[in-house]
Amino acid sequence: MNAPSERPAATMTQAEFARHRGVSKAIVTKWKGQGLLAMASDGQVEVEATEWNLDQRPATNRGGTTHRPIRAIPRAEPDPRERPAPRPSKADHKGAIPQPSRAEPDGDEEPPEFDPENPNLSLAAAAQRKENHLGLLRRQEYLTKQGKLVDRAEAEAAFFDEARAMRDAWLAWPARVGIEMADALKVDARTLTQVLATYVQQHLAELGEPSDPDLGSPEAG
Numbered sequence: 001m002n003a004p005s006e007r008p009a010a011t012m013t014q015a016e017f018a019r020h021r022g023v024s025k026a027i028v029t030k031w032k033g034q035g036l037l038a039m040a041s042d043g044q045v046e047v048e049a050t051e052w053n054l055d056q057r058p059a060t061n062r063g064g065t066t067h068r069p070i071r072a073i074p075r076a077e078p079d080p081r082e083r084p085a086p087r088p089s090k091a092d093h094k095g096a097i098p099q100p101s102r103a104e105p106d107g108d109e110e111p112p113e114f115d116p117e118n119p120n121l122s123l124a125a126a127a128q129r130k131e132n133h134l135g136l137l138r139r140q141e142y143l144t145k146q147g148k149l150v151d152r153a154e155a156e157a158a159f160f161d162e163a164r165a166m167r168d169a170w171l172a173w174p175a176r177v178g179i180e181m182a183d184a185l186k187v188d189a190r191t192l193t194q195v196l197a198t199y200v201q202q203h204l205a206e207l208g209e210p211s212d213p214d215l216g217s218p219e220a221g
Helices: 014-021 025-033 047-055 123-145 152-185 189-207
Strands: none
């Protein structure tokens, strides 16, 4: 191999070029088969042109010593105003007619009202309905434990029993106070008791039976 201060010859034999590059003769033969050797008319290797060919390969494939930097091919910067064309979808390749995209709703247009009783809800809407119902159930359990809610059937039964007890007490009231009132008024006790009983029954009839208390709809509130 030539000393670093000496300029290599313009042409060399393949054996000389192998020593010059620091590789085996087999590698040079391989380069020749790959068309990387620039051959002169007398069959020798043109050193400058061949080294240029070898040095343009990737660094992992050069072999031997690099004699000059790799020539970089300038790339034009893309125009930021140019947008890449959209890639066709699989449906376009199969000949399917692309569906038009849904138009965005206007800012003044209100979204459709959510109907939790709709049997044809989307998956997202059905999940929302489930979460809403679970939240209401947990709130009901919490208010029940706090004593702010009671069982409707138990409340109706308690109301009916209390109303029935008050009605029975009113029916028994004329007989209980009739004698004492008659003595105070100096009238016949039997007659006064019958009059009181008649007016008490008339008053209770106007109030009605306590069998249908109006406790409000369970859906209210």
